[in-house]
Amino acid sequence: MKTIKFLSTIAFAGTLFIACSDDDNENPDPVNEEETITTMTVTLIPQGGGDTVTLTSKDLDGDGPNAPDITVSGNLSANTIYGGGVVLLNETETPAENVNEEIEGEADEHQFFLIVGGGLNATTTYEDDESDYVSAETGENFTSTNPVGIAFTLTTTDASSGTLAVTLRHEPKKPNDGTLADAGGETDITQTFDLTIQ
Amino acid sequence: MKALLLIILWAIVPMSSVAQECRDTLNGKVTDYHSKVPLENARITMVGRSLEVASDPSGNFAIPDLCPGSYQLEVSHPECKTLLIDIEVDGTTPLNIKLEHHLEELEEVKVFGDAINDKTNSAQEERLKLETLERFSTGSLGDALKELGGVSSLNTGANIVKPTIHGLNGSRVLILNDGVRMQDMEWGDEHAPNIDINSAGSVSVIKGASALQYGGDAIGGVIIMDRARIPIKDTLYGKTMISGVSNGRGGNITTELVKAFKSGWFVKGQGSFKRLGDHEAPDYVLSNTGIQEIGSTIEFGKQRFTSGWDAKYSYFNSEIAILRASHIGNVDDLIRSINNGQPEIIGPFTYDLQNPRQEVTHHLGKFRFYKRFEGLGKLNFQYDYQNNRRFEFDVRRGERGARASIDLELTTHTLSTDFKWDANEKFQLQAGLLGRYQENFANPATGVRRLIPDYEKFDFGGFALGEYQINDRLLLEGGLRYDFTRIDAKKFYQTSRWEERGYNTEFQDLIIEDLGTQLLVNPVFDFHNISGTLGGNHKFDDDSGIKVNYTLAQRAPNPSELFSDGLHHSAARIELGDLRIASEKSHKIAAAYYKDFSSWGFELEPFANWVDDFLLLEPSSVEFTVRGAFPVWEYRQTNARLLGVDAFIYVDWGKPWRTEHRFSLVKGRDNENNSPLINMPAAHLRNKIAFVKPEWKNFEVALESQYVFRQNEVPGNISVFSPEQQQNVLLEVNTPPRAYHLMGLQSKIGFPLGKHANLTTSLVVNNLLDTKYRDYLNRQRFFADDLGRNIMIQLKFNY
Numbered sequence: 001m002k003t004i005k006f007l008s009t010i011a012f013a014g015t016l017f018i019a020c021s022d023d024d025n026e027n028p029d030p031v032n033e034e035e036t037i038t039t040m041t042v043t044l045i046p047q048g049g050g051d052t053v054t055l056t057s058k059d060l061d062g063d064g065p066n067a068p069d070i071t072v073s074g075n076l077s078a079n080t081i082y083g084g085g086v087v088l089l090n091e092t093e094t095p096a097e098n099v100n101e102e103i104e105g106e107a108d109e110h111q112f113f114l115i116v117g118g119g120l121n122a123t124t125t126y127e128d129d130e131s132d133y134v135s136a137e138t139g140e141n142f143t144s145t146n147p148v149g150i151a152f153t154l155t156t157t158d159a160s161s162g163t164l165a166v167t168l169r170h171e172p173k174k175p176n177d178g179t180l181a182d183a184g185g186e187t188d189i190t191q192t193f194d195l196t197i198q
Numbered sequence: 199m200k201a202l203l204l205i206i207l208w209a210i211v212p213m214s215s216v217a218q219e220c221r222d223t224l225n226g227k228v229t230d231y232h233s234k235v236p237l238e239n240a241r242i243t244m245v246g247r248s249l250e251v252a253s254d255p256s257g258n259f260a261i262p263d264l265c266p267g268s269y270q271l272e273v274s275h276p277e278c279k280t281l282l283i284d285i286e287v288d289g290t291t292p293l294n295i296k297l298e299h300h301l302e303e304l305e306e307v308k309v310f311g312d313a314i315n316d317k318t319n320s321a322q323e324e325r326l327k328l329e330t331l332e333r334f335s336t337g338s339l340g341d342a343l344k345e346l347g348g349v350s351s352l353n354t355g356a357n358i359v360k361p362t363i364h365g366l367n368g369s370r371v372l373i374l375n376d377g378v379r380m381q382d383m384e385w386g387d388e389h390a391p392n393i394d395i396n397s398a399g400s401v402s403v404i405k406g407a408s409a410l411q412y413g414g415d416a417i418g419g420v421i422i423m424d425r426a427r428i429p430i431k432d433t434l435y436g437k438t439m440i441s442g443v444s445n446g447r448g449g450n451i452t453t454e455l456v457k458a459f460k461s462g463w464f465v466k467g468q469g470s471f472k473r474l475g476d477h478e479a480p481d482y483v484l485s486n487t488g489i490q491e492i493g494s495t496i497e498f499g500k501q502r503f504t505s506g507w508d509a510k511y512s513y514f515n516s517e518i519a520i521l522r523a524s525h526i527g528n529v530d531d532l533i534r535s536i537n538n539g540q541p542e543i544i545g546p547f548t549y550d551l552q553n554p555r556q557e558v559t560h561h562l563g564k565f566r567f568y569k570r571f572e573g574l575g576k577l578n579f580q581y582d583y584q585n586n587r588r589f590e591f592d593v594r595r596g597e598r599g600a601r602a603s604i605d606l607e608l609t610t611h612t613l614s615t616d617f618k619w620d621a622n623e624k625f626q627l628q629a630g631l632l633g634r635y636q637e638n639f640a641n642p643a644t645g646v647r648r649l650i651p652d653y654e655k656f657d658f659g660g661f662a663l664g665e666y667q668i669n670d671r672l673l674l675e676g677g678l679r680y681d682f683t684r685i686d687a688k689k690f691y692q693t694s695r696w697e698e699r700g701y702n703t704e705f706q707d708l709i710i711e712d713l714g715t716q717l718l719v720n721p722v723f724d725f726h727n728i729s730g731t732l733g734g735n736h737k738f739d740d741d742s743g744i745k746v747n748y749t750l751a752q753r754a755p756n757p758s759e760l761f762s763d764g765l766h767h768s769a770a771r772i773e774l775g776d777l778r779i780a781s782e783k784s785h786k787i788a789a790a791y792y793k794d795f796s797s798w799g800f801e802l803e804p805f806a807n808w809v810d811d812f813l814l815l816e817p818s819s820v821e822f823t824v825r826g827a828f829p830v831w832e833y834r835q836t837n838a839r840l841l842g843v844d845a846f847i848y849v850d851w852g853k854p855w856r857t858e859h860r861f862s863l864v865k866g867r868d869n870e871n872n873s874p875l876i877n878m879p880a881a882h883l884r885n886k887i888a889f890v891k892p893e894w895k896n897f898e899v900a901l902e903s904q905y906v907f908r909q910n911e912v913p914g915n916i917s918v919f920s921p922e923q924q925q926n927v928l929l930e931v932n933t934p935p936r937a938y939h940l941m942g943l944q945s946k947i948g949f950p951l952g953k954h955a956n957l958t959t960s961l962v963v964n965n966l967l968d969t970k971y972r973d974y975l976n977r978q979r980f981f982a983d984d985l986g987r988n989i990m991i992q993l994k995f996n997y
Contacts, residue, residue: 028652028688030716034645035595037824059824061715063647063765063772065698067822092715102596117924136597163924170527170595180922181534184542186593187527190826192921 036062044082057191105136112149120162220265226293320733347844350879365864366418381610385758392560394493396452399426407751414729415753445988446474475549479983486522528826605641651689727752742793812838874911938971955997
């Protein structure tokens with residue numbers, strides 16, 4: 001008898017306990033990925049006039065399954081010096097967030113690598129260094145002078161076709177010999193553009 | 199009036215007793231408490247007199263010619279606990295005496311020491327004793343369990359060690375911490391059990407799911423941590439252990455104190471603290487691999503034979519730094535790491551724990567009550583509460599490093615009860631019920647899309663187990679269990695992912711909110727699982743026997759397998775779960791044969807495990823993002839077969855020399871694709887020679903060799919397009935590292951300190967020869983070598 005009483009008490013307690021755990025039907029808040037870079041725009045402006053060439057890589061679903069959309073606005077002219085600039089955006093937020101600000105604030109932890117490949121007759125040169133940017137930590141310009149690569153020049157020679165790979169590394173070895181292999185670090189963004197010089 | 203009557207009585211009674219001659223008789227019967235079976239040959243002694251009688255075959259006894267008055271009897275029986283009984287004899291006095299006959303059932307009253315039962319009769323089962331656990335005081339549960347045959351581990355570096363039984367780990371291995379099933383996000387490869395090894399008194403491993411009282415889903419096995427028994431007597435004792443290690447340049451201190459009373463009351467406190475800095479491989483520092491761990495437990499209760507209760511609270515916090523070089527950006531970074539041969543980031547030694555790192559806190563509260571019913575059995579009732587909070591910090595851009603990338607809180611309430619009928623000598627039955635409610639909250643403040651969604655989970659289970667002792671040599675056991683699981687999740691999917699998975703055709707009705715680029719969905723899945731076991735244990739003679747067991751086990755998929763969807767930076771991979779995943783179903787046959795000769799013996803344990811809808815996570819394809827390419831690791835189901843054997847031989851070469859030899863092998867096969875299964879442990883062989891001389895202050899020294907073969911059976915590598923190299927390259931994520939051989943040394947000696955205290959000092963050296971190696975089941979094998987030499991010195995005070 002005692003046994004039955006015990007068992008039934010427990011069974012009853014169990015029912016109560018299940019009954020209490022009613023869900024509150026509140027929906028979770030969505031998360032907008034903060035660190036995503038969706039869009040990279042490389043602008044190449046010829047010195048002394050001519051058509052500006054814009055290279056864009058856009059991946060609005062970030063780390064999602066869709067591959068980035070790559071566009072190249074036109075061909076480069078031979079024997080021309082282009083002033084280059086890179087702009088990074090996070091377009092999952094409205095208005096789109098300019099990620100350059102964060103890169104500049106941590107210029108000593110970042111570097112763009114502009115690698116010409118596949119027989120393209122062109123060279124790139126860094127046009128900025130860390131001391132051009134204000135450190136987010138100290139509020140003052142960096143004192144170190146390693147290259148960053150937000151601003152650069154691209155110099156073309158003869159007509160040819162090939163690639164320009166733009167890679168942003170986080171926490172690379174600085175200074176480095178300008179190759180990705182030596183720099184190490186983590187890739188924040190990378191895209192290879194097919195270009196033609198005519 | 200009343201007073202007068204009392205006076206008269208008072209006057210008459212002594213007179214009458216004087217007048218009476220001593221002709222009273224004590225008639226009685228001695229029976230077993232549980233089964234009420236009469237006990238023969240119980241000796242009944244009158245304390246203070248030289249009078250002793252024995253019970254006859256029907257348990258009856260009689261002590262004639264007694265004078266009225268009070269007596270004390272001592273009742274003893276060879277198989278029972280001796281009992282003292284006070285009795286008032288007046289005339290022919292009847293007395294029924296109940297003795298506790300089941301010595302093995304005396305768990306709660308047994309004196310401190312090695313008194314743990316086997317959890318099953320027919321399954322492969324092994325146990326780690328306290329002294330072995332103490333050797334791993336600065337390590338983890340997973341490290342210690344590798345001492346057992348058939349147990350290996352899946353590691354993320356040296357600090358995150360997931361126990362693997364017969365090739366299976368994670369949700370397929372249940373961990374019971376003092377009767378509480380751990381609910382600590384065991385689904386992730388880089389989630390270690392949140393357990394302080396120093397809180398355990400012993401650990402048993404059941405290699406399979408046959409212990410159905412703990413759950414029906416232990417396709418790999420069950421790990422049961424028990425605390426040491428607390429005696430029922432007035433006593434105060436404790437232990438303090440201080441260990442220092444060279445690799446990591448830190449150590450561990452652990453202490454416990456127990457106060458017990460004869461009345462059954464007890465209180466126990468335990469605490470430990472561990473701190474290590476960067477570990478070191480033979481050639482370099484493994485930067486950012488330190489750890490800090492705090493564990494404490496307080497427990498009190500009242501334990502008696504017939505009933506008892508205890509309450510417990512335990513706290514565990516660990517902060518683990520993860521090898522800096524293992525945090526990478528994309529597939530090119532991974533290829534570079536694999537080709538480099540040494541980590542990209544090697545800094546000077548430090549105790550700092552930097553990002554990437556994880557911080558996990560586990561709270562566990564438990565209340566247990568038991569009561570024995572005479573001639574029937576024992577009822578258990580338990581409620582437990584667990585709260586697990588996990589933060590994972592990544593290397594992040596901007597000032598986000600201090601904000602966790604993963605912030606999960608898992609809360610679990612469990613109510614369980616069982617009843618064990620043990621009245622019958624030959625036949626025992628145990629039946630129980632379980633209800634569990636679990637809630638996971640994924641904090642959106644991380645600024646990173648949730649890897650695991652918010653969910654609620656309901657479990658309900660019921661089981662019945664029986665065992666039948668056919669004769670002295672043969673025992674049969676069997677059991678059945680049913681489990682119901684409902685998982686009710688609310689998850690955001692990227693619209694592109696929802697469509698890529700094809701969910702828009704099958705699960706469109708689950709959408710409760712459409713935010714354009716994201717969809718909020720509410721999957722509610724029910725799983726009904728049935729498990730069963732059947733086995734036997736036959737002893738040929740005192741020195742040899744065989745155990746055979748078949749178990750059917752079913753496991754409902756965990757949240758990671760269903761809902762995982764996102765980029766794992768620590769592994770540079772995109773992990774994808776699948777809403778269509780069903781329960782796994784395993785059929786496992788295991789046997790164990792042992793034989794002891796005069797100076798040597800062996801044990802052979804083969805098994806075969808067929809798993810229908812076996813869940814595995816393996817690289818399948820590549821996805822491109824602006825960050826570059828990432829290998830996609832997808833959960834998929836297949837029919838798998840695991841075969842293996844564990845062998846153990848010991849030889850006593852004449853005192854004081856003894857050797858032990860162990861070999862374990864597992865072969866896993868994907869029967870649908872006819873290819874090997876990923877992450878199966880390699881075969882390994884361990885040989886140990888020990889010199890034990892108890893007369894030299896318990897001196898012991900042992901040299902151990904461990905040879906781990908190369909895992910030759912692995913799935914193929916995948917080919918990926920490398921944006922950096924502008925061509926397809928082979929991503930060697932499945933290429934196994936070479937075989938390796940490690941030597942180890944253990945030594946120990948004890949000194950008495952006064953009457954009740956003693957000191958044991960021990961020296962342990964792992965990887966004695968500072969061998970460079972990488973292990974197939976270490977997820978950091980792509981980035982760095984494994985640990986170099988480690989010297990540990992330990993002082994243990996028992997008082």
